[in-house]
Each structure stands twice: as structure tokens, then as C-alpha cells.
Amino acid sequence: MNKATEQRTAALRIPEDLFVIGQPFTRNELGAMAFRGYLRETLPGHYLGTRHRYTPTVRAKITAHVAGKQLHKSDVLIRATAAWIHGLISYCPTLNISSAHYRRPANPVHGVGFEFMQLELDESETLIRGPVLLTDTLRTVCDMACHDPLPWAVEALNRVVGMQDPYVNLQTITAKLRNFPVSSPVQRGLRLVESMEQQAA
Template sequence: MAPALPLVLDHTQLPPAELSAARLDGELRDLGGAYCSVDVHPSAALRGTALAPLVPDRLVVERMSAAWVLGATPRFPRPLQLCIRSSHRIRDVPSVDRQVRQVVLDDHEIVAAGPVRVTDPFRTAVDLVRCDPAFDPGVVLCVVTLLLAAGASTARCRTELRRVPHLPHKQRALRRLEEVDELLRAPPLGGR
């Protein structure tokens, strides 16, 4: 009996040409630089497993990368967005494949997704409203999805933003929350 392959495949299990051929044949799907079978439902844990080789120890997946891991956006973002907690002093080797920033992050704002740590849905939504350079309809929808997953409201976002006196991009974030409110108030598609 042949050994079973893991749920997440990359070039360490099979050659890149074989992985690509299996994807073209419809047997595998892309999963953030790795692959999984088309009949496996991608979960946060599975996406986290796919990212694990790309995430250095003690770094946390954040912003659009976290939104992808949490299932709030289908598009895998490049470069990978990571953060270092301000209480940690580690040295990161610069790479064009990832953005790393230092942030204040409490334990309750981090969740596990397989072997990696990710900002939780509420923190990810607040970070996207505040820090994402573009706030196009896709990002707005992503923020709405994250807030719904967190069971949170834009009012809670506003409270969080106002809690820190000199938070960069606070005013922009407060304006952007108005766009999120508009989408939340809109009638559902096909609704009456």
C-alpha cells in the first residue's frame, strides 16, 4: 500500500511540474503557493498549513493575508502580509515576497490557523479599514465578511479606533466605515 499524501502539497512532496499538471488536469487547486485536492474544502487550518513554510517563527499573518486565511476573500494576496508583535524583539530577513511591520497586538487578537498564528477577524477588519492602501469594493466586502464572522459592528470598530489617541490613519478609517455601513444597509440581492 502506497503512503498517503498530506492534504496540502508543495514541491517538497511532488515535483513542481507534476503539481502543475495535476492542477491543469483539475485534480488539484491552488492554495496560497501550495496545492490541495479539489474535493477537499479549504478551511482556515488548511490555508494556514499552506502558508506555514512562508511564515517565519513568531510572526503573525495579518491584513489581507489574514483575511485570505480566515476565508473572507478568495484571492491570495501578494506579497504576504505579516507582523511582529511590538513586545517581541526578533530580526526578520527582508524579502520581496512578504511585508513585515511591527504592531501592538494583544493575545486575544490572535487565533491559530493550523500551524500559523493569524490576527482574529475583528482585528483584521480594523486593520484593513485603517491600513489598506486601496479600499475598493472587494476590500469593503472583505471587511463586512470579517465583521459578520466576528459578530461585531462598525460601532465597535469606531470605539476601537477612538480608544487609541494618536492612531495613524484613524480619520481615514472612520470615513471608510461609512462605506461599510452603506453595504450593510443595502438590501440583499434578489430581495424585496
């Protein structure tokens, strides 16, 4: 096989191209292959060969496969999960799912947990990526600023700043947060975005 063929992007097949801990490799073996550059860890415990493109659609397909029956057709992926699919954060240990009705807690799948909630979303705040429905970038970073651990929220906001998108930036995030019902999480989000605006000034 020549070098050009080796570097060619391979067609992705899910689940065939996913390496999962214990099927048959151990965590240490998969970690060693990732360290050598053969694999990358996607969701916890799930690895993908680096010859595959790593796009939002690919991450959406991986998420749908890992979630399995826990992700219903009308469910929306939100917060850190949506941010991971969008490419705003590099790590997502839990699948955050907004469902129309109360859902009982689900057991983790190979180290990936599930968090269900009922989030009021306008249709304009969601989009389809591959096989899943998720919040758009603006709604995603607003929710993260309000609710997610600060390191993840800051990572997502920094990535947004770097995108230089005229429709998703610190100013539009602030404007959207001010339209949310007043609450302690929203106030936290506003303070976080304000502090980042001061740093960027």
C-alpha cells in the same frame, strides 16, 4: 472507484498535496487544471486539489509551509494574510508578518512576497489556527480598513457584514478603531466603515 468514494474528503498532507509552479507542472498547466475544477489556487503559485477541504486551518497550514523559516514561532500573521486564512478575502499575494524585531526583506517564494512590520498587539487580539499565530477577525478587519488596498478592505468588510456576527460587525469595528491612536490611516479606516454603514442603512 465509485462516486461516493470520489467525493469523500481526502486527508490533507502538506507539502505532498500542494502543486507548485515548476514542480513539475508549468503555470499554464496548473491554470488549466484549475479551470477544469481539479485544482484551486491557494497562495500565488500554489495549488491544492479540490477534493480537499478548504478550511481556515488548511489555509494556515499552507501559509506556514510557504513561509518556511521566514515565519518565526512568535511571529503573528496580520492584515490580508490573516484575512485570507479567516476566509474574508479570496486572494493574498503577500505574507504580512508582525515580528517583535526588525526583519530584513526576504525574497519571494514562487511568487509569494513577504512584508515584515512591528505591530503592537494585545494577546487578546491573536489566536492560534493550526500551526500559526494570527490576529483575530476583529483586529484583522480593523487593520485592513486602515492600511490595505481598498478593494481588499471592502471585500473583507462585506464578508464580515454577511457573517452577521454580533461580536464582529461594522459597529464593533468602528468602536475598536476609535480606540486606536489617532492617525491618518485610522481616519481612513473610520471613513471607510462609516461609508459602508451608510450603504447598509
